Amino acid sequence: MNNNLISESFNDGLLRFLDQSPTPFHTVVTATRILIENGFVPLNEADEWQLSKPGKYYVTRNDSSLIAFTLGTDDVVTDGFKMVGAHTDSPCLKVKPKPEIAAKDYFQLGVEVYGGALLNPWFDRDLSLAGRVSYKTTENKLESTLIDFNKPIAVIPNLAIHLDREANENRTVDKQKELPPILLCGDNSDEIDFHDILIETLRSQNNDIFIDQILDYELFFYDTQAASLLGVRQDFIASARLDNLLSCYTGLMAILESGVKSNCLLVCNDHEEVGSASTTGAQGPFLRSVLERITASQESLTRCMHHSVMISADNAHGIHPNYMDKHDGNHGPILNKGPVIKINANQRYATNSETSGMFRLICQQVRVPVQSFVVRSDMACGSTIGPITASELGVKTVDVGVPTFAMHSIRELAGSEDAFSLYRALSYYYSTY
16 A cells, blocks of 8 residues: 555545535535445435434535434444544635625625634735525525635735835734725726625526525635645645644545444534534534434433544644744644644543543554644633533543644645544544544
């Protein structure tokens, strides 16, 4: 087996997945297409489920969250599930309900900041727009569809240094005033209706769509620069949404390799970047609802969770060579040195010694290096879906992730070896551990 060739093929697939998934809605479409191609059967939450063993299934909620699972020969109550969790959303700029701004013959859209975005890198980027649109049909019915302009349509130009001499010393961003992207230039910009632009774009992309009126939308700007390998030796992956589509993809590829020998589950929740409190977030009922339907009773679910483990996969902060003082000296993960176990004394991560030991043993078995991350004691620590899922279900959990730079930027950076290393560990966990 040539791991270098396999790693290259894996990364090619990861790059395609990133480019095809500009929003959580598109991520779920991309993932479900892959699942169907590999024999997974779709389930509808509104239907009565008839599950058979062995079997491979998936279910979505709100078009933005996904659960895929396999039922093997093991009993779900006495053997539990091997679970992996990730999230589909990333920090970005979201279009407001009444977004039209006309100023000096320029047409702009007002935006909200979704999640904890690093804002300065959004300036001077070629931006496009994608998401979900709800509309009234010509037959007076409510329908929804996805939209992706799929080309550069907007930009947020920086102010020239000549007009802001302090920009390099003290640069802050006014979220209300400075972030509206520019889409058009010309006379009558104050007469443009954004809904008309959406209708025209949807009709050009789908001749079978019959729109009478746009009712609402969830639309997000994104960077059109494609995901790519980077560096003299191609040591890095550069892309938008590495946090956390990289984990979604590694979990997806791993569960495809698991077969149907064991009970395995992948959950990709929406809304992690804004707190997870939603119908589709980790603090919502989606995962519990699916598990209850599989196990058939509360007692069976409790017993199942006692025998289950969750690996919460979300990116970790790699130690930046220009900012080494931002890390604890003994816990600065390095890119391309393997996945990271994330630990926090105050349970911002759900890792404990047993689950950490389990993941270390898995990495040893597949000869993948593993690292540890603990935030500096004088700095605040972020969190993941790990503690939320652990507290909602009572399941043993370990928080892991691939080290990255520029987390929450419009373009993030990861090591080109690390995603494949995480995939190898998750594949072993699903199929062998």
